[in-house]
Amino acid sequence: MPAIEVVGLHKVYRRAFGRRGQEALRGVNLTVPEGCAFGLIGPNGAGKTTFIKSILGIVQPTAGAVRVLGGSPEDPRIRARIGYLPERLHLPGSWTAPAFLRTVAQLKGLVPDAAQHRRLLERVGLEAAQGRRIGGYSKGMRQRLGLAAALLGAPALLVLDEPTDGIDPLGRVEVRGILQEEVRRGTTLFLNSHLLAETERVCDRVAILANGRVMREGRLDELARPRPRWMVRFAPGPEEAVLASGFQRSGTEGVYQLEAEDPVVLNSALDRARAAGALLLELKRDGQDLESVLASTLGEAA
Ligand SMILES: Nc1ncnc2c1ncn2[C@@H]1O[C@H](COP(=O)(O)OP(=O)(O)OP(=O)(O)O)[C@@H](O)[C@H]1O
Numbered sequence: 570m571p572a573i574e575v576v577g578l579h580k581v582y583r584r585a586f587g588r589r590g591q592e593a594l595r596g597v598n599l600t601v602p603e604g605c606a607f608g609l610i611g612p613n614g615a616g617k618t619t620f621i622k623s624i625l626g627i628v629q630p631t632a633g634a635v636r637v638l639g640g641s642p643e644d645p646r647i648r649a650r651i652g653y654l655p656e657r658l659h660l661p662g663s664w665t666a667p668a669f670l671r672t673v674a675q676l677k678g679l680v681p682d683a684a685q686h687r688r689l690l691e692r693v694g695l696e697a698a699q700g701r702r703i704g705g706y707s708k709g710m711r712q713r714l715g716l717a718a719a720l721l722g723a724p725a726l727l728v729l730d731e732p733t734d735g736i737d738p739l740g741r742v743e744v745r746g747i748l749q750e751e752v753r754r755g756t757t758l759f760l761n762s763h764l765l766a767e768t769e770r771v772c773d774r775v776a777i778l779a780n781g782r783v784m785r786e787g788r789l790d791e792l793a794r795p796r797p798r799w800m801v802r803f804a805p806g807p808e809e810a811v812l813a814s815g816f817q818r819s820g821t822e823g824v825y826q827l828e829a830e831d832p833v834v835l836n837s838a839l840d841r842a843r844a845a846g847a848l849l850l851e852l853k854r855d856g857q858d859l860e861s862v863l864a865s866t867l868g869e870a871a
Pocket of ligand 1: 582591612615618619620
């Protein structure tokens with residue numbers, strides 16, 4: 570059973586006085602397998618938050634079908650199994666973190682457990698701030714509290730909209746560790762983040778959303794597959810020998826490229842070039858990271 574199954578999802582935000590509405594989703598089909606770490610990426614205004622709100626039953630789709638954890642996102646029993654960190658957190662400024670977690674637990678239908686809430690606050694790095702009013706928290710601290718609230722009740726599905734927004738670099742490493750622990754525990758993670766390096770490190774599947782449509786979707790290691798191409802830098806010297814050894818000019822002075830699936834082919838070409846007097850300075854595989862996959866996908870869509 571997929572954790573999330575969306576078919577033909579359309580969303581038009583209506584405007585007042587019969588003006589033409591804003592089309593945020595234009596027929597999205599997406600299946601998120603249970604237990605995977607799924608990353609949603611795309612440019613500003615692509616429809617990512619609208620998609621997330623639709624799968625949580627917060628936004629009513631104009632058309633299409635949504636199933637989450639095998640049921641309707643409007644079913645309270647399904648909602649109780651989902652942890653959600655929204656893009657914009659509204660927190661009660663005069664409360665303390667434990668009081669906030671107690672209320673969220675009650676709203677989720679859980680029995681509040683002060684010791685467990687304390688452990689959760691420690692896990693997100695807020696142990697020292699437990700007695701303080703939330704109103705005095707920094708942006709990153711508020712985000713950490715939101716994450717603790719999302720983790721209440723060990724949810725089967727964790728939906729996080731920009732979870733590390735405002736969190737410092739070391740804090741991001743901690744948050745990444747928590748997300749990886751949750752995935753190991755069996756939770757399905759659905760992550761919307763503008764930080765591609767984060768998505769790359771945490772997720773095993775990715776979808777690219779642009780203009781309200783899924784442009785690409787698949788396993789990260791298939792989308793961002795390393796190419797069988799090598800970039801080689803030689804010291805200034807006998808260019809003819811380098812070219813005769815099988816390398817081609819790359820467009821950057823001193824850097825040559827070679828297509829070779831088999832490392833034996835690469836090494837033979839290097840041996841030939843070096844025997845002819847070429848001096849190797851740098852060698853690297855010309856891989857495709859998520860940023861270049863996103864850029865090429867958006868380029869194709871434009
Ligand atoms: N409540 C709303 N009323 C009207 N239009 C909206 C509303 N919410 C979003 N939109 C519009 O729907 C489109 C998609 O917005 P959405 O917030 O889902 O995109 P996003 O991919 O999450 O963007 P970002 O990365 O900037 O957060 C945008 O054109 C946006 O202006």
